[in-house]
Amino acid sequence: MQIGDYLLEEIAFEGAATRTWVARQVSVNRPVIIDSLNREHQQDDDIVSEFLADVRAKARVDHPFIGSVYEAIREGRLCFFAREALSGETLEEMIESGQQLAPEHIAHILRQISEANLYLEKHNVASLPLESNQVYVSEGYLTRIVNMAVGGDRDHSISTQEKHLLGSALLELLEKDKPGSTRTKSLLSYMTDLERDIPITWEQIRDLSEGIERQLTTPDEPLALEQSTVKLRKNDTSKKLVLFTGIGIGAAALIIIASLFINRPDRPKERILNEAVEIPSGNYPTHDGGKNQLRSFWIDAHEVTIGEYAEFLALMDQLTPSQQENFQHEDQPESKESHKPDDWDNLLAAARKGMNWNGRKVTLNCPVVGVDWWDAYAFAEQAGRRLPTQEEWYAALSSSKTPLKEIKASPWGPVDQSDEDLTANKIYGMAGNVSEWTRKLAKNPAYPTKPKMVVLCGGSFLKPDSTATSREWLDPSTSDLTDPRDLRRPDLGFRTIGDTAPSE
Structure with a gap:
């Protein structure tokens, strides 16, 4: 049976009010899942309204580890929506087939699920409890979950149920007697413990699974021994020593994990900083005293943050090289293999904990730095936006009619820290x-005979004399870089613009 653009192939699930179909979207020849209201409910306005509210909630979810919703349709008696058909095996299928996964792969799966749930928490998205048949694991242990968002307020008790279910499912899949098995089992056991006064958080699960994954996938430097061999005494003492040492290590691991939960300081929370400001079309002044006619656009109210850039990298990690190329500039050097900023792993770890990095306190709300032009371009493209030209940047500055001398340079810190x-x-x-x-490249009016150069706009915390009207041309003749767009600095970031306001 075909409804609209969708050919229904078989019923996957039949509930009290809805049916779920395996289907194919004819126009683009792709597999999809169709969820439709049963006929007896399609004329009940209250049920239809609730159904569509849930669909709208799902459509607002935009995360690489959560399935997408394509469209919702209500035509006559039909009321249904189409969503992404996730690939891979579900946790339920893996358990039923008796699969066993190494601790680092369990940690990798758990980290991705944690990232998805942190996104839902950050955006206060209500959702139904996740079950083991709604978590899909594909090649490379890429993990994605069915979009379970619904309308209404988020119920945090559901998150506790999910942790218990996932902890139990992953415990069944955990391969025993492997390096990291004890620590991974301890973490999963914490997730299944419903008697804890303070339940483990998704942030704690994410950090601990990330630590397990990093340690098990990065070989440690071998310890130097005073002798190349160690002689064991031929009695029970050595056996007891090994036994007690093993018990001690296991106990120490539990104590360390417990101390993380009990004694960890409050970490700074990442805020949603997606505000943008509309700049109307008009004839705007330029840095150099001219005028420039511009169409209307929306500019980010803040510089792109470390937290926002981390989400971008998480998405890029899930794409194939050919998919990544869709967001990259055609001139990007072939030698460039990653969009990770300088010292990214340490920067992100410090930002999540609100600790110092390179002598400065960083949080997820601080501007991302150490990014080159290619990184900034790709981020903007992926977000459906673009980098501003210097004319657009200055138009945004001058549009508010704020006297420039009243705008005081902010020091290092969160992007919305300074009212001045x-x-x-x-x-x-x-x-x-x-x-x-x-x-865009632009001429430096001080050197009109030189070719166009890359332009940086605005001041920097490392240059206390700079102002909002400051500009910097990156002259390739005075740089060690073949292309100035390869430049990375600890005081250089970016913001984006678009023709419409950015989506939440």
């Missing part, structure tokens, strides 16, 4: 926190 580095129309950080990449 703020325009009247609520654009932060034009005089500081970090200098920002722009999209």
